[in-house]
Amino acid sequence: MICFNKTPRGRIFRISGPAFRFPALRGRVFWLIAALVPFQLQAAPGAIITDFGDDQMLAELPRSVPEIPRDHESAEEAENHLQRLIILARTSGDPRYLGYAQTLINNWSEENLTDRLRVLRATLRQSLQQFDSARSDLERVISSSSDRQQRIQARLTLANLELVQGRYKEAEQHCQALQSTYPGLIAQSCLASVQARTAAPETAYRNLASQLAESINRQPADSTSRLWTEGTLGDIAAQAGLPEATVHWQRVVKATPDDLYVRAQLADWHLVRGHFERVLTLTRGFEAVDTLAVIRAIAMKRMDHPGSHELNNRLQQRFEEASWRGALLHARDVARFELDIENQTQKALRLATENWESQREPLDTRLLLRSALAADDKVQYQRVRDWLKEQGQSDARYPEFKQ
Amino acid sequence: MTVTRKIWLALLTVGLLTASGMAAGHKASDSFLYLDSGPTELRIDVALRDLSLLTNIDSNGNRQISGQELRQARPEITRTVESALTFSNGSGNCDLAGRKWGISEHSDGVYSAARYAIHCPDGEPPRALQYNLLFEQDALHRGLVSLDYDGQKRLTVLGPDSRTLDLAGIDTPGYFGVFTTFVYEGVIHLLIGLDHILFLLVLVIPATLSTAKTQASSGQSRALRGRLLELAGIITAFTVAHSITLALAALDIVSLPIAWVETVIALSIGLAALNVAWPILGRKTWKLAFGFGLVHGFGFASVLGDLTSGVSGLAVALAGFNLGVELGQLALLVVGFPVLYYLGKNRMYQKGAVPVMLAGIGAISLFWVVQRAPLF
Numbered sequence: 001m002i003c004f005n006k007t008p009r010g011r012i013f014r015i016s017g018p019a020f021r022f023p024a025l026r027g028r029v030f031w032l033i034a035a036l037v038p039f040q041l042q043a044a045p046g047a048i049i050t051d052f053g054d055d056q057m058l059a060e061l062p063r064s065v066p067e068i069p070r071d072h073e074s075a076e077e078a079e080n081h082l083q084r085l086i087i088l089a090r091t092s093g094d095p096r097y098l099g100y101a102q103t104l105i106n107n108w109s110e111e112n113l114t115d116r117l118r119v120l121r122a123t124l125r126q127s128l129q130q131f132d133s134a135r136s137d138l139e140r141v142i143s144s145s146s147d148r149q150q151r152i153q154a155r156l157t158l159a160n161l162e163l164v165q166g167r168y169k170e171a172e173q174h175c176q177a178l179q180s181t182y183p184g185l186i187a188q189s190c191l192a193s194v195q196a197r198t199a200a201p202e203t204a205y206r207n208l209a210s211q212l213a214e215s216i217n218r219q220p221a222d223s224t225s226r227l228w229t230e231g232t233l234g235d236i237a238a239q240a241g242l243p244e245a246t247v248h249w250q251r252v253v254k255a256t257p258d259d260l261y262v263r264a265q266l267a268d269w270h271l272v273r274g275h276f277e278r279v280l281t282l283t284r285g286f287e288a289v290d291t292l293a294v295i296r297a298i299a300m301k302r303m304d305h306p307g308s309h310e311l312n313n314r315l316q317q318r319f320e321e322a323s324w325r326g327a328l329l330h331a332r333d334v335a336r337f338e339l340d341i342e343n344q345t346q347k348a349l350r351l352a353t354e355n356w357e358s359q360r361e362p363l364d365t366r367l368l369l370r371s372a373l374a375a376d377d378k379v380q381y382q383r384v385r386d387w388l389k390e391q392g393q394s395d396a397r398y399p400e401f402k403q
Numbered sequence: 404m405t406v407t408r409k410i411w412l413a414l415l416t417v418g419l420l421t422a423s424g425m426a427a428g429h430k431a432s433d434s435f436l437y438l439d440s441g442p443t444e445l446r447i448d449v450a451l452r453d454l455s456l457l458t459n460i461d462s463n464g465n466r467q468i469s470g471q472e473l474r475q476a477r478p479e480i481t482r483t484v485e486s487a488l489t490f491s492n493g494s495g496n497c498d499l500a501g502r503k504w505g506i507s508e509h510s511d512g513v514y515s516a517a518r519y520a521i522h523c524p525d526g527e528p529p530r531a532l533q534y535n536l537l538f539e540q541d542a543l544h545r546g547l548v549s550l551d552y553d554g555q556k557r558l559t560v561l562g563p564d565s566r567t568l569d570l571a572g573i574d575t576p577g578y579f580g581v582f583t584t585f586v587y588e589g590v591i592h593l594l595i596g597l598d599h600i601l602f603l604l605v606l607v608i609p610a611t612l613s614t615a616k617t618q619a620s621s622g623q624s625r626a627l628r629g630r631l632l633e634l635a636g637i638i639t640a641f642t643v644a645h646s647i648t649l650a651l652a653a654l655d656i657v658s659l660p661i662a663w664v665e666t667v668i669a670l671s672i673g674l675a676a677l678n679v680a681w682p683i684l685g686r687k688t689w690k691l692a693f694g695f696g697l698v699h700g701f702g703f704a705s706v707l708g709d710l711t712s713g714v715s716g717l718a719v720a721l722a723g724f725n726l727g728v729e730l731g732q733l734a735l736l737v738v739g740f741p742v743l744y745y746l747g748k749n750r751m752y753q754k755g756a757v758p759v760m761l762a763g764i765g766a767i768s769l770f771w772v773v774q775r776a777p778l779f
Contacts, residue, residue: 045516047518048504050503059451060466099431268639290429315428318428320510321510
């Protein structure tokens with residue numbers, strides 16, 4: 001698509017090896033020179049290219065154009081617009097849509113927010129990892145909204161948020177509340193997830209699987225509930241080490257190819273089992289999404305794929321530009337990249353720890369355990385083990401973990 | 404963006420945004436501003452995708468931007484970008500004179516790239532920059548700025564809540580600030596790092612012990628001079644060695660597992676202590692100091708690595724940290740050596756205190772080895 005000579009680009013924070021011809025210098029002489037070497041390698045821009053062709057295709061704009069929010073958008077228009085942007089961000093993995101969503105919600109003052117806008121804002125905040133402010137938005141809707149549907153959506157979103165953060169007591173309370181106000185597969189999935197992460201994943205799996213079968217026999221469940229339950233079953237089966245995980249996830253991926261979360265779970269499962277060709281198939285065309293691109297890069301590296309080097313370089317540049325920006329929305333992906341591609345164990349451990357402070361899903365926990373093992377950090381490793389023990393959590397995917 | 408799981412209860416059909424030839428990755432919206440030469444020059448890169456929100460660069464509306472379309476839109480693009488930038492100093496606002504225009508590539512695709520000379524009314528460099536591009540369209544847009552002048556390089560970020568940048572460079576520590584901070588960190592690390600101190604102590608002990616030869620053949624002052632020379636040799640060897648490996652590790656040229664480094668450091672203390680009594684590694688203490696100094700350098704580097712994340716100016720930080728370690732070392736010797744030298748005249752010191760110290764240090768070292776060995 002883009003074909004001009006690529007000039008080597010500088011790196012942002014790390015100075016790479018060949019920049020210094022070093023062994024001839026010793027001790028303080030080296031230091032004197034090192035102190036004077038300018039940082040030409042940091043953040044050096046690529047050259048400006050002026051001789052691009054008129055016919056050359058330089059960029060492809062996304063088909064979904066962000067509508068610029070109109071000045072006098074009604075609340076309902078704003079709600080629909082905001083929801084569209086958040087869904088676009090989720091299904092494309094493209095954070096620019098989060099930026100457009102943030103612009104839209106910034107135009108709404110606190111007192112004019114509707115319940116639905118507040119729930120949507122919480123979802124946006126969760127995507128931006130502003131968990132505490134997301135939580136307070138949701139709690140407010142749960143406690144004071146007169147709109148039943150928004151209360152249910154807020155409850156579900158909050159249960160999910162607590163689950164992601166590993167606050168299982170709080171998650172369970174919300175799941176139970178959901179069970180009484182909105183009984184069905186969604187609430188059952190919610191409770192099964194908590195049970196799996198705090199006690200017995202196999203039991204949780206069997207119960208939820210029979211609830212799903214029952215519900216399908218009784219009346220065809222709506223596809224959102226069914227697919228959500230299939231996704232949950234996949235997650236719990238994987239935690240219990242059951243091969244059924246792939247069956248459930250595959251159903252979801254087939255029905256909703258843009259469910260990036262389930263696609264990544266499935267790709268990860270195959271990666272761990274060395275099914276590299278299947279990883280490549282699942283991640284093909286999704287290189288723009290960090291999580292999937294990193295899984296793809298690891299598979300390519302392990303199978304000595306000829307495209308491995310190029311993908312690694314691209315990811316490296318992407319993560320360097322992201323870390324210049326400062327806000328790491330993807331500490332987990334970068335940590336995994338550092339651990340499995342770059343062999344930078346200390347850096348991986350630092351990022352995995354940072355990520356675990358806010359997100360404690362099984363793959364976050366596994367990454368921290370693996371990083372701590374790779375970096376020989378007994379303290380960090382023990383800390384995670386203690387936490388798992390306290391929660392009663394066991395997971396077939398955790399390395400060398402015995403309860 | 405890390406993928407996490409979310410759900411809507413309302414049934415929604417979403418148009419699939421599949422990846423047709425997505426070579427580049429997704430990234431939040433950023434522009435790149437590089438300021439240099441005083442700063443009297445600016446290079447600014449803005450993503451074509453972001454420009455499509457502000458200008459009519461897709462004139463045929465086919466969602467693709469060709470080289471021709473971009474060339475046609477050039478006046479509109481440069482006008483838009485220039486009007487979002489205000490450079491100023493005491494004499495007023497400054498003008499931007501275009502030097503070069505074209506495209507560049509970043510991790511999420513092609514950018515429009517332009518280079519400008521900045522001319523202020525008084526001919527001096529600008530002292531402030533105000534940046535107002537794209538914030539109305541994308542609240543998460545950022546201007547990533549690289550400043551490279553006045554002998555320092557720093558990276559900073561402009562956002563909707565921080566649109567102005569002081570170009571005088573007083574808002575972040577420059578080279579000098581980084582340097583002094585890391586000199587301090589170096590001193591502190593040496594002084595609180597008991598393992599390095601014990602290793603130094605063991606290296607110094609032989610130089611405080613009177614040998615029969617020095618006692619018989621020469622006077623007091625000559626003996627002292629000889630010992631100081633010996634001491635200087637040992638310390639220099641240790642310094643040179645750990646400087647080398649600290650640099651190798653800090654610059655990411657060599658990377659060793661830290662747990663093993665820490666274990667070998669612990670072991671080095673015990674071996675050095677053993678060597679004083681039974682010279683299994685030879686009597687040339689400076690060689691021992693050099694060899695184990697290499698390992699200690701990796702130990703220093705692990706601390707430095709924790710401190711420098713996000714610091715621009717790694718070489719300065721390194722130099723400062725190293726100097727700090729040397730100063731700490733020197734301070735210890737200035738205080739410690741005269742005491743030991745004085746004690747060295749006493750037979751009780753040679754026959755009693757030294758063996759007890761060596762045994763104690765050896766025991767601590769073995770304890771650390773067991774504690775640190777990464778065998779779980």
